Amino acid sequence: MASVANPSTFMSIVRFLLPKIGQCLFVVWATYTVAFLLIHALPGDPVLAALSVKGGDATSTDPAALDALRARYGLDGPLLQQYVVHFLDLFRGDLGVSIATGQPVVDMIARTFPHTAALALFSLVLGFVGALLFTVWAYIARPAWMRNVVTQIPPLGIAIPAFLSGLVLISVFSFGLGWFPASGTNGFVSLVLPGITLALPTGAIFFQVFSAAVFDAGASPFVFTANAKGLAQRTVVVRHVLRNALLPSITIIGLQIGYLAGGTAVVETVFSRDGIGRLTVDAVLARDINVVMGVVVVVSVVYAVTTLIVDALYGVIDPRTRTRITRTKAVSA
């Protein structure tokens, strides 16, 4: 790693990363733009809608008071001005004020984010390990019909509605056996059932990628050689087959974040957990467009940053993809 000090290598790394950072910014900007367009192109006045949900005499507010409210929630002035001002606010970490609670959206998201991050990470790990085990099982399963049965199981994880798997887990393990709490956000025990629920679709996606790569690798010359020279099956599976199957799984992390963002809304509702998903659901129920917008922007930032890290890591993990850096180095040398 001493070569990092080499200025030309440093420059090539910068040249490798700069466009990716630009891509990151583009994703966030474009997401913000699409969300903004949607909110303002669809019929309906966000402030009136939120007030009507709050109910009471709030709906009969006079125009002057309504304008004051619009100004307070940053929903006044020409659209173009709103669009630009709110976008610039993002860079100061300002996501506006919640219409329903009056709190800064950033605070509401920051308070719930750790719970969701813990849940998402836990289910990613569970899904990853589960998919790996199923892949190995499917690879070594004999006879062929047995292998067929095994490969049919994981795709079920993506077809089963999260509320169904969650409620089944609750009735069996909470009310039936009493092993885990049915709801709440208290420590690791409360993480297990929602984690498993979310891990089903993530695991199914991982399995799809793993199994495709494993059966590809299984039919490849180097595995044939490894088998031919009499290596133990365990060694072949671990050293030769699995290693090649793990790489593609990294590239689908972005896809997984999409699934997790949607999945947490249902799972956190089923298990009555605090988190981004529940925050979003409550915001939609209150027609609180500012919070919904804030969540969308935060999810896009998480997505963009994860993609950036994955892209950067990929070159470290898989030497074959380093060509872009080495090529520029070779040219400059």
Added chain:
Amino acid sequence: MSILRKPGLLLSFLMLAVTLLAMIAPQLLAPYDPYASVGAGRLLPPSPEHLFGTDHLARDVFSRVVYGAGLSLTAAGLAVIGGVIVGSVIGLVCGYLGGAIDFVAMRFVDVLIAIPGILLALIVVATLGFGPLSIAIGVGLGTAGSFARVMRSAVLRVRSEEYVEAARTIGVRGSGVLFRHVLPNAARPVVSMAALELAVAILSVSALSFLGFGAQPPAPEWGALVSAGRDFVAIAPWLSILPGVVILAVVLSVNRVSRFIGGDR
């Protein structure tokens, strides 16, 4: 017939046929009124008289599920049809015209695909208000991006085929080439994808209805039925789990049949 040797496929077709019947003529399948108390008692467990038991208002849950098929599947179907139409138009125009329009529009399509579908749907529901139609619009918007991309690549492939060249050479007008020659030949991948997307749409619609954004009670929407039964999961788990299993069965059947349509027999 080879289909008889595929029990899973046969079962899927059967399931879909029954579901379709429930959509068109629920009174033929439902033994009771979905809105009225049957008077037999509240929170009864499943029995031959009440296949899925009775809910907290002593209504027959099986009848409610049967009547719910109409609302839930119509919303999912509308979402996919809307997504196909919007996506196909974008993909067709982009693929056929190319150039700057194509570039700009496809970048927005990329973003539409990158935003998780459920978030898009939540934005739409928060803005438009609640109801099956809002859900359908939200879910449909989430699928439009992928349809646009598939349609565009199909159009790009077909555009350079000889029969399109020939049509253009003999002087067929642009719209004629597009609708007579390009569209019919580019439509196949979109159709097989629409079948797969229907399963996803059923899941999304029922999830959004479970969260309380769909038809308001007492309307028997599938997701809302699960959500209503959730309050009694400790004492009557079948109330929420059996409607959930019906959703799962329909999703699996749609998946299987759509793979069959897609050519994987």
